[in-house]
Amino acid sequence: MEFNSADHTRTTTLESLDPGCRSRIIGIRAFGPLRKRMLAMGMVPGAEVEVIWAAPLGDPVEYRVKGYCLSLRRAEARLIEVLVEVR
Amino acid sequence: MRIALIGNPSVGKSLIFNQLTGLGVEVSNYPGTTVELQRGNTCFQREIIEIVDLPGVYSLEGNSEEEDLVRRFLEQEDVDAVVVVASATRLERNLYLLLQVAEYGLPMVVVLNMVDEAAKQGLDIDPGPLHDLLGVEVILTAASKGLNIDRIIPAALAASRPAKVEIPYDHHIEAAIRSLGKMFGVDRKESLRALQGFGENPELLEAARTIADEIESRHRMTVAQIIAANRHNFARRLAELTVREQHPPPGADPDSILTRFIPGMPILIAVLVGMLLSVFVVGSFLEEMIVEFFEVYAVQPFLALGLHPLLEELGVSVLIALQAGLGIALPYVFLFYVIISILEDSGYMTRAAFLADNVMHRLGMHGGAVIPLTLAFGCNVPAIMSIRLLRSRRERIIASFLVTMVPCSARTVIIAGIVAGFVGLAAAFSVYAIVFILIILTGLILSRVMPGERFGMIMEMVPLRRPEPRLVMKKAWSRLSEFLFIAMPLLLLGSVVLGLLEFFGIMTVFEGIVEPYTMGLLGLPGYSATALIFGILRKEMAFETLAILAGTADLGAVLSSLQLYVFAVVTVLFVPCLATVTVLLREVGSRITLAVTVYTVTLGLLIGGFIHHLFS
Numbered sequence: 066m067e068f069n070s071a072d073h074t075r076t077t078t079l080e081s082l083d084p085g086c087r088s089r090i091i092g093i094r095a096f097g098p099l100r101k102r103m104l105a106m107g108m109v110p111g112a113e114v115e116v117i118w119a120a121p122l123g124d125p126v127e128y129r130v131k132g133y134c135l136s137l138r139r140a141e142a143r144l145i146e147v148l149v150e151v152r
Numbered sequence: 153m154r155i156a157l158i159g160n161p162s163v164g165k166s167l168i169f170n171q172l173t174g175l176g177v178e179v180s181n182y183p184g185t186t187v188e189l190q191r192g193n194t195c196f197q198r199e200i201i202e203i204v205d206l207p208g209v210y211s212l213e214g215n216s217e218e219e220d221l222v223r224r225f226l227e228q229e230d231v232d233a234v235v236v237v238a239s240a241t242r243l244e245r246n247l248y249l250l251l252q253v254a255e256y257g258l259p260m261v262v263v264l265n266m267v268d269e270a271a272k273q274g275l276d277i278d279p280g281p282l283h284d285l286l287g288v289e290v291i292l293t294a295a296s297k298g299l300n301i302d303r304i305i306p307a308a309l310a311a312s313r314p315a316k317v318e319i320p321y322d323h324h325i326e327a328a329i330r331s332l333g334k335m336f337g338v339d340r341k342e343s344l345r346a347l348q349g350f351g352e353n354p355e356l357l358e359a360a361r362t363i364a365d366e367i368e369s370r371h372r373m374t375v376a377q378i379i380a381a382n383r384h385n386f387a388r389r390l391a392e393l394t395v396r397e398q399h400p401p402p403g404a405d406p407d408s409i410l411t412r413f414i415p416g417m418p419i420l421i422a423v424l425v426g427m428l429l430s431v432f433v434v435g436s437f438l439e440e441m442i443v444e445f446f447e448v449y450a451v452q453p454f455l456a457l458g459l460h461p462l463l464e465e466l467g468v469s470v471l472i473a474l475q476a477g478l479g480i481a482l483p484y485v486f487l488f489y490v491i492i493s494i495l496e497d498s499g500y501m502t503r504a505a506f507l508a509d510n511v512m513h514r515l516g517m518h519g520g521a522v523i524p525l526t527l528a529f530g531c532n533v534p535a536i537m538s539i540r541l542l543r544s545r546r547e548r549i550i551a552s553f554l555v556t557m558v559p560c561s562a563r564t565v566i567i568a569g570i571v572a573g574f575v576g577l578a579a580a581f582s583v584y585a586i587v588f589i590l591i592i593l594t595g596l597i598l599s600r601v602m603p604g605e606r607f608g609m610i611m612e613m614v615p616l617r618r619p620e621p622r623l624v625m626k627k628a629w630s631r632l633s634e635f636l637f638i639a640m641p642l643l644l645l646g647s648v649v650l651g652l653l654e655f656f657g658i659m660t661v662f663e664g665i666v667e668p669y670t671m672g673l674l675g676l677p678g679y680s681a682t683a684l685i686f687g688i689l690r691k692e693m694a695f696e697t698l699a700i701l702a703g704t705a706d707l708g709a710v711l712s713s714l715q716l717y718v719f720a721v722v723t724v725l726f727v728p729c730l731a732t733v734t735v736l737l738r739e740v741g742s743r744i745t746l747a748v749t750v751y752t753v754t755l756g757l758l759i760g761g762f763i764h765h766l767f768s
């Protein structure tokens with residue numbers, strides 16, 4: 066995790082965010098078919114993602130992106146780098 | 153004239169397809185895949201128009217079977233026009249695929265479906281900007297109400313121009329497109345595809361690769377990511393021009409009820425148990441009625457005719473197959489398809505998958521596997537048919553192994569009739585315990601050793617909506633007829649073969665040959681092998697045949713408790729019934745069906761032998 070005090074943002078991965086958190090994607094570290102699927106579903110650099118909530122056993126997690134909801138397992142969300150604003 | 157419907161999953165393509173073609177839907181398997189293309193014909197101004205319903209995809213550049221199929225279809229078949237169906241409620245994401253299709257350069261019509269739902273969500277859809285930017289006709293439809301569906305065919309016939317869209321890419325990508333174009337004389341679309349590693353020309357691919365590597369090292373982002381991000385950005389701009397939010401969507405969110413631990417989990421369990429109960433109660437009631445009806449009005453009158461023995465054997469085999477097929481098909485398959493169609497259309501299926509994913513993932517599958525596995529307790533046949541819900545072939549194969557091992561209601565009859573009846577209740581439960589442990593072990597092992605693509609659990613949560621009874625019944629009926637026309641002939645054939653083997657005394661010879669082995673391995677008399685084989689036809693028949701061959705229904709008098717227990721365990725694990733095998737053949741192909749069969753037979757014999765030797 067990096068903290069950038071100049072513009073009050075920090076970079077982290079999607080899986081570490083709490084429900085209700087909004088962030089902007091800056092990179093996808095997945096490879097092969099998984100990355101292609103993520104890109105096709107709108108998980109692309111620049112997209113805004115909001116965490117909705119996790120399933121009862123903690124996995125998967127529901128996110129809102131591009132005006133619709135999708136679920137991702139934590140192991141997959143860990144591959145998505147995001148930028149969050151720090152209040 | 154051929155028109156193809158293309159779009160994201162669950163945007164209403166199939167519904168539009170059905171409305172355009174009416175009845176007369178023809179299902180065809182595309183070579184080399186299990187994914188289906190639906191083709192149908194319609195007549196417009198005395199011209200026959202073929203309409204193809206392509207499987208739903210999110211992109212044309214992925215590696216899933218569906219994406220492969222759609223790509224090959226667009227490249228190889230001559231399509232006169234593509235109708236891109238997009239959901240007006242999720243336009244931004246839908247436009248991503250639309251833009252990719254537009255880059256293919258085929259004549260195109262855009263259908264923005266579900267405008268009724270969009271209106272409910274307070275979205276105002278204006279087709280103007282899309283029409284101006286793409287230069288193609290844009291039709292607003294609500295397929296569930298039949299609104300504007302009649303405008304699709306005329307628009308497709310009139311479509312002669314491809315969309316004129318040019319997506320502005322990052323300047324490095326644009327430069328790469330230009331230099332590849334100069335070097336190889338390829339167009340924009342081909343350059344873009346080459347940059348992402350698609351294409352036939354090895355020199356072009358090599359050059360594209362070098363450029364792509366350079367861009368990647370400069371941007372610290374792969375070319376595919378940059379292209380995808382550019383397309384999504386453009387899609388967002390188009391969506392902003394097209395969709396106006398009139399008022400914020402209503403506050404209460406049913407998902408907060410369905411996907412939270414409380415009450416989400418209790419609801420899921422109630423839905424699954426309800427599904428099972430309805431099959432146990434309604435399904436088995438109907439099955440008994442049909443079987444009884446057949447017995448009284450078909451089998452017995454036929455036997456009373458006193459035909460030549462060979463004819464009689466053939467006739468009875470056919471009747472038994474019909475009885476088994478209709479006895480299973482009508483009550484179980486139909487009932488389950490009604491239930492599945494409701495779960496699918498309401499959108500609850502994705503919520504169930506979301507809740508159950510954690511557990512299913514450990515067994516190597518997607519959360520959606522909870523449905524086939526639960527269905528299997530009622531009857532394996534519809535359960536196997538529903539593994540289609542799983543996205544990758546890898547998961548479908550794992551599911552086909554596990555589903556066939558689940559004790560269905562017919563196997564419950566065996567466990568109840570033989571073990572609970574003659575050995576004891578605790579013993580009956582122990583049979584279930586053995587089977588469950590084996591299922592879990594099989595899942596754990598398969599999830600580790602199975603090769604194949606993993607797409608993870610990236611799943612769209614489709615909107616919840618009230619299912620339409622008429623559409624649900626139609627869907628259930630079309631699936632039922634699929635079972636009747638495809639699985640029934642195979643079932644008939646299998647039954648006749650078994651009947652002939654019996655008639656020509658091959659069974660008796662067989663019993664003599666296997667007796668030493670069944671005695672040595674399982675401690676069972678030779679005739680039990682015949683009962684096991686008849687169990688393939690219908691699982692409960694193992695029980696009935698055993699009683700007939702033993703000469704008494706009081707099995708406890710002729711066989712020891714251990715023998716009965718071993719017989720039940722072997723029957724329950726042994727080859728899935730013929731009806732299951734026929735649907736397996738259709739869903740996963742002959743190799744996997746063979747593997748499942750060999751695995752279950754081996755497992756049954758091994759476990760049976762182990763129990764026999766442990767306790768005798």
Ligand SMILES: Nc1nc2c(ncn2[C@@H]2O[C@H](COP(=O)(O)OP(=O)(O)O)[C@@H](O)[C@H]2O)c(=O)[nH]1
Nearest residue numbers: 161162163164165166167266269294295296497
């Ligand atoms: N409200 C509404 N529902 C629709 C409309 N079109 C399709 N649906 C529903 O959306 C779901 C998915 O439709 P389907 O044709 O299976 O989508 P496909 O995956 O694209 O083939 C079904 O439950 C349809 O009844 C529409 O215009 N309005």
Ligand SMILES: [Mg+2]
Nearest residue numbers: 162165166208
């Ligand atoms: Mg469809």
